[in-house]
Amino acid sequence: MAEESDVSISDDGEREEAMLTAARSVVRTCMQVRPHEHVLVVTDPSTAEVGRSLYEAAAEVTDRILMMMMPRSHRQGNEPPASVGDLMRRQNVVLLATRNSLTHTRARITASQQGARIASMPGIDEEMLAIGGMTADYNALQREISGLNPMLRRRRDVRVTSPAGTDITFRTGLRWVLEDNGICNRPGQITNLPAGKVFVLPKEGTMSGKIVIDGAWEGSLLDEPLTFLVEDGLVVSITGGDLAESVRSILDEAKVGLRQSKTDLVNTVAEFGFGMNSRARLTGNRLEDQVVRGSAYFG
Template sequence: MEKQEYNACETLIHVCAKCKKDEKILIVTDPDSLHIAQALWKAAAEFPNRSLIMMPTQTMHGQEPTALVVAAMLEADVIFRPTKFSISSTEAKRNACKNGARDLNCSDYDERMLKSGGLYVDFEAQEENVTKMSKLIEGDDVVITSPAGTYFTANITDRKSFPQYGRSVVAGQTSSPPDIECAIGANVGTANGIVFIDGSIPHPRLGLITEPIRLEIKNSRIVKIDGGEQAKILSEILAEYDNPSVYHIGEIGVGMNPACELTGRMLEDEGCAGTIHFGIGDDRVFGGNNACPIHLDAVFKNPTMSVNGNIILQDGKLNLK
């Protein structure tokens, strides 16, 4: 393993998880991400109670893992999850955290992410800004625009923010390093507008967006998808589920990691400073109750966002005063 890759794994183990010598550390992986899991395994050589378990590669974010993985997660103190598709929006993860596990989502990692980018930020130094944003993003009415033509509104009354520091250092905490963000859920039926996705949709068939995808949203549901070839692909992906719940818009997330760049990889893209992403599908992590077999993030660039008329993001730049 190269020194940079080892350093990134050391950051995950010692900074993002603060693993203790006697803790039960579980690495959950699949064939597509085994090389990342092996790097973590080697970097965690000093921890005698570490275990690695592999399941088949899944087909979409949000699918439940196998029964043996579920059982192992319930026994772990710390869980690292280098898998191709994320299992963050699953009962398995929620129950493991309820049981006290510190959970770190490492889905869709590649070797480049271990060598440069968001994992090389000073995680602790970013906490103050995320905490400020977690207060500013709460309120009643949200308005989001972008130079591409986005105009989106939603109500968030009584919704609590979900700050993501990229670290899981207390029991029950979950994170997705290098994703540093602050998100909030829109109240059901209140999200409306036109959104132009011009950043990325981290899915094997999409990735970086080359031609903006126009989403028409009514009553928190995508009712129309327009654009070029990638818009057709997104339509196909959602239609394959034959489930109206997959068109739901629940999560509004603000990327806050200045070291991240848009790459088509989910955890880099979600955390990329200067972007907003909407979570399509399952929103239970964000205080909603839309249960479905998919959670897909759609990222757009240079947004302006106001809450109760207070601008907290101006053309992609944070305004945390």
């Protein structure tokens, strides 16, 4: 595995070359684009330079390459314009380099059903592509994550501790997921990039203890830790300044209109994972934060 990223790039030419190098890795290693394949790059005004690098890298492999620019007005969770959605379902490979995620849109789901291989990179920026988690050796990352299978496949009882004060236990509900390695070479497959995490769904009602979040929360770096007390799988207390009050309010609002039998779902800790990408950095970008090597996350 590559060493942790501590590189800074100030020269524009050097940055462009670094971005193109990482884009080639996306095209050739992650997506394994072949000369006869149709490739679509979807970008927007905030990610245009990233899109250009991906376009140039794909154009080195195939001449069946298009790039579409999303409107600046596109919002999180909205469907892309019909013209973009129509093109997505006609491609072999789709690279979604956009500020807001298209992962859960009907357009993406339809394209996957039609056999497109898709990489979703919401929130990607030039620095992430040039020196961050996108620069990982994804073949090596795939081997390392797969190598964890013998250790994790029978691991049912889990305890997580941290210097910040996390101390929590749970039983796993299903198998550990070892496929978030960035390699996307099967029809209909989708990956998030940057990739590189291992995760599992805790068995309902088994998680208890304390979680101290001292890195990032919902796309923002933290000035002070957030502490969650968990009993029988449910968050029962949140402390940590003004943000804690905001989180409590969000959870309360999410319960409005739900049947009483469903309100516990809002406070359920539904996922645990840890990062394996040694090139990723804690930046406040949700995707990159989750894959930082040595970090863990709860969701």
